[in-house]
Structure formats: structure tokens, C-alpha cells
Amino acid sequence: MKTKLSLLASVVVASTAFMSTAANAADGTLDKVLKKGVLTCGVSTGLPGFSNPNSKGEWEGIDVEYCQALAAAVLGDKTKVKYVPLTAKERFTALQSGEIDVLSRNTTWTLHRDTALGLNFVGVNYYDGQGFMIKKDLGISSAKELDGASVCVQSGTTTELNLADYFRNNKMTYKPVVFDTAAQTSSGFDAGRCDVLTTDQSGLYALRLNLADPSSAVVLPEIISKEPLGPVVRQGDDKWFNIAKWTLNTMINAEEYGVDSQNVDKMLKSSDPNIKRILGVDGPKGKSLGLNDDWGYQVIKQVGNYGESFERTVGEGSPLEISRGVNALWNEGGFMYAPPIR
Numbered sequence: 276m277k278t279k280l281s282l283l284a285s286v287v288v289a290s291t292a293f294m295s296t297a298a299n300a301a302d303g304t305l306d307k308v309l310k311k312g313v314l315t316c317g318v319s320t321g322l323p324g325f326s327n328p329n330s331k332g333e334w335e336g337i338d339v340e341y342c343q344a345l346a347a348a349v350l351g352d353k354t355k356v357k358y359v360p361l362t363a364k365e366r367f368t369a370l371q372s373g374e375i376d377v378l379s380r381n382t383t384w385t386l387h388r389d390t391a392l393g394l395n396f397v398g399v400n401y402y403d404g405q406g407f408m409i410k411k412d413l414g415i416s417s418a419k420e421l422d423g424a425s426v427c428v429q430s431g432t433t434t435e436l437n438l439a440d441y442f443r444n445n446k447m448t449y450k451p452v453v454f455d456t457a458a459q460t461s462s463g464f465d466a467g468r469c470d471v472l473t474t475d476q477s478g479l480y481a482l483r484l485n486l487a488d489p490s491s492a493v494v495l496p497e498i499i500s501k502e503p504l505g506p507v508v509r510q511g512d513d514k515w516f517n518i519a520k521w522t523l524n525t526m527i528n529a530e531e532y533g534v535d536s537q538n539v540d541k542m543l544k545s546s547d548p549n550i551k552r553i554l555g556v557d558g559p560k561g562k563s564l565g566l567n568d569d570w571g572y573q574v575i576k577q578v579g580n581y582g583e584s585f586e587r588t589v590g591e592g593s594p595l596e597i598s599r600g601v602n603a604l605w606n607e608g609g610f611m612y613a614p615p616i617r
């Protein structure tokens with residue numbers, strides 16, 4: 276239950292969010308990014324497949340590739356991105372305050388975040404759900420057998436809230452063991468600080484890679500929540516919101532129409548009107564977004580379509596080995612469906 280004091284604190288946070296939104300609308304995020312020549316993108320502190328620095332310190336992952344795509348659309352150069360690593364707890368304040376231009380960090384779209392926090396979700400770049408991972412020697416095969424378990428979980432996440440709901444609904448008790456970063460959560464689990472680790476299922480596969488012996492851990496079959504993950508911008512800047520939305524939409528549409536980073540130059544001469552519009556050869560082009568006409572071409576040429584990005588970062592050819600599943604295109608049995616470019 277909320278105390279009067281914490282209620283007052285939330286009101287202050289919410290009104291600060293709206294004040295900074297108003298300030299940013301006046302500047303306009305697009306103008307700010309164009310002036311600086313760089314996009315400031317909030318990412319995680321490190322989650323393989325989504326946003327993670329490689330051995331050379333370069334950021335990689337499906338969420339990082341979205342930042343690159345946005346930079347390619349706006350600045351014509353996917354390398355013009357400044358990455359700001361953020362824990363789950365820090366991420367929304369960083370966006371509200373204007374420290375970052377976009378948050379692209381395995382963030383679940385919820386009503387509260389989309390409204391009270393003064394934010395706008397751009398779309399979904401990965402449909403996920405929360406799961407559990409145990410050490411094999413715990414000897415159980417279902418989450419329903421977890422009564423009394425100690426659970427490693429990260430603070431400031433939907434994960435924490437769903438965990439409480441799930442155990443309460445199933446009349447089970449648990450002991451939360453709470454950490455601030457993904458690295459701390461997985462090493463806590465590895466060191467035996469808890470019986471089970473819970474997060475988004477994709478995150479379980481990612482964190483399993485970091486265990487001393489990944490084969491000692493198994494993911495239980497239950498998915499206890501919906502976690503539609505996607506990039507986020509501030510409310511009150513529709514121009515920027517549109518650019519952020521259509522960058523993701525163009526990556527998904529390009530996959531649907533078979534345009535990728537390898538064939539995009541040839542596709543510039545395609546007679547298919549859908550492809551012409553995706554690449555800005557015809558149709559609405561860039562004017563209504565405030566971008567150059569080749570913005571879609573730059574996204575696909577420099578980064579690629581959604582399917583290419585998925586395969587490279589989290590897909591079956593990546594260390595995470597995740598199949599497309601519900602993240603397949605709508606016409607291939609999945610949920611990925613982008614509104615038309617026309």
C-alpha cells in the first residue's frame with residue numbers, strides 16, 4: 276500500500292516528467308539530434324543479444340541495432356550513436372529528464388509506463404514473456420513446484436511485480452533475492468544465492484550463457500506474463516515519436532517485401548510500388564517525417580531488415596539460438612505486423 280509520502284513523491288516525479296516533456300517539445304528531439312550530430316540511446320548495462328558490449332567494447336544486440344537504424348534514418352550514419360548504459364531502475368528517469376533521446380533496452384510496454392510516466396512506446400521489437408531458470412539438481416520440472424523457493428530477481432522491473440502476482444495466485448510463498456543489474460543477478464544465481472532466477476525468457480537464455488556451466492541450468496516451461504518489449508520516447512514530441520515508430524515499421528516492412536541490406540541497391544530499381552515506397556523512390560518519402568527521402572534506404576542499407584537484425588543478434592545463428600516463434604512476421608505465423616508505408 277502507498278504511504279502519503281510515497282504518493283506525494285510519485286506526484287512530484289510525474290509532474291517533473293510532464294515539465295521536462297514540455298521543455299523538450301519546445302526544442303524538439305529531432306532538432307536536438309541534428310544539431311548534436313549524434314543520437315543518445317539508453318541501453319542496458321549488458322544483456323547478450325539485446326544490448327551488450329563485445330570484447331572490443333562495441334555495443335551489439337537487437338536493441339542496439341534499433342538505435343543504429345534510428346541514427347541511419349535521422350543522421351544518415353548508423354555509427355553516430357552515443358550509448359548510455361542504464362539499469363532497470365535508472366532507465367525511465369534518464370528518458371524523462373532528456374539525458375537520452377530514446378530508450379532501447381528490453382523494456383516492457385505497460386499502461387503505467389505509457390501514461391503516468393510520460394512516455395510513449397514506439398512499437399514492439401520482441402514479444403517476450405517471463406520465465407524461470409533453475410539449476411538441474413533442484414530436481415523440479417514445473418514452476419508450480421517452487422513453493423518456498425528463494426528467487427533471484429532484478430529491481431525496478433515488471434519481473435518483480437509478476438513474480439509477486441504469480442506466487443500469490445498460486446498460493447505459494449517465496450523469498451526474493453533482489454539485485455540491480457543483470458550481471459549481479461546471474462552471478463547471484465550461479466553462486467547459489469537463490470534456487471531460481473526469473474526474468475524475461477529471452478533474458479534467461481542470455482544470462483544462462485554467462486553461467487560457469489550453462490548446461491547445469493534449465494528453463495522451466497511456464498511463461499507467466501506478457502512482455503512486449505520495445506523502444507520508448509518521451510510524450511509530447513510527436514515528430515520524434517513518428518520518426519521512432521516508422522524506423523521500426525520500415526525494418527519490419529522491408530522483411531515482408533524481401534528487401535535486405537544485401538539486395539537493397541538492386542531493389543532501388545524494383546517496379547513493386549511497396550518496395551519503391553519503403554526505399555523512398557516513390558510515395559510519401561521523407562517530407563512528412565522531417566527526414567531525407569532516402570531515410571528508409573539508409574536504415575536497410577546500413578542496418579538491415581527486422582529479420583536480418585533478429586537472426587544476427589538473438590536468432591538461431593547467434594549464441595542465444597532463439598527461434599522466431601511469435602516474433603515471425605504475421606504472414607509466417609507470428610505477431611510482427613507493421614502498418615503500411617504509403
Ligand SMILES: N[C@@H](CCC(=O)N[C@@H](CS)C(=O)NCC(=O)O)C(=O)O
Nearest residue numbers: 319320363382383432433456457478
Ligand atoms: N522487460 C522487463 C525486465 C527488463 C530488465 O531490466 N531485465 C533485466 C534482467 S535480464 C535486465 O535486462 N538487466 C540488464 C541491466 O541490468 O542492465 C521490464 O521492462 O521491466
